[in-house]
Amino acid sequence: MYAVKANPSPDLIVALWDAGITTFDVASIAEVRLVRGLLPEASLCFMHPVKGEEAIAEAYHSHGVRTFSLDSEAELAKIVAATARDGVNATDLTLCVRLRVSSAHSKLSLASKFGVAAEDAGPLLVATRQVADALGICFHVGSQAMSPQAYAEALAQVRTAIVGAGVTVDVVDVGGGFPSVYPGMEPIALDAYFEVISRAFEALPVSYSAELWCEPGRALSAEYASVLVRVEARRDDVLYINDGAYGALFDAAHIHWRFPAKLVREGGSRARTMGFSFYGPTCDDMDFMRGPFELPADVRAGDYIELGMLGAYGSAMRTGFNGFTAGATIIARDEPMETVYGADEETPDNIVQLRQK
């Protein structure tokens, strides 16, 4: 499934559907409504372990959601209550118990907030088994997992949980965390991840017909978008640009993520490249992206810069703080600045459609 959180752009969601992705990981009732509105036939899985009861009820009764995740008995009771009809419990639920696993191999931790430890999961798995049509175990190794070992270690925790609880498990969901490629962060091929995961899955004590699921967000969306910014001023090796920490560059500012940068200027530049930092447009010191972003040394006010690989957690993070927000969205069909999928497809025509938003 595609984790909508990474980039809820309707164009992307429809493109993924057209490419064969039929199941979507949604985390809020707004994401449920969004995807259901776009794709009446899609399967939706509500994989946030802490949900509002009215969100569960609307998802189940109005939007056909049957799969939910949880990490506590309180959440289980909430799901059971919200999906009952006339006092009769639902009999068609797929319920995934979220395990807490290490984020040690990942650039962005998701280890503290959700999940029950494998050693403590027994009672919850047994209780969930009693009300679920299908029982799943899910986890998230953290975003941008730089080694497939992350999944092998998490699947060892799944084994511990299953053996401890003695339940039949129908679904193992390895979550998201699949990496994309950024300057200084070049993961090994995704095939190596899939190999490690399928080997560990085959060795698990699950039913013969058990399904293996995953929920990538970043890996399916990072390559989808670039952000085009304009240089408003230059001071030495710092460029003042018109997007930043409160816009699409949240990760660049707050966790020092680096993105590929390309000068966009008529006639280009022949200057050697050097590293630049960026200030964003707001009046806030925190609106600073250290980089370094590699650009020609003669970059100047008025130039545009393409910052690539911002399809995941880029446009999704924009705010309107200080009045600086997105101008135009342009649908283009050029290659992404980097790819984890190999370059075996032809480059289609460049910009085909211009749409003001």
Ligand SMILES: *Cc1c(COP(=O)(O)O)cnc(C)c1O
């Ligand atoms: C954020 C999230 C994802 C997607 O993670 P990526 O690192 O972008 O692949 C998947 N599942 C859940 C439950 C999440 O919270």
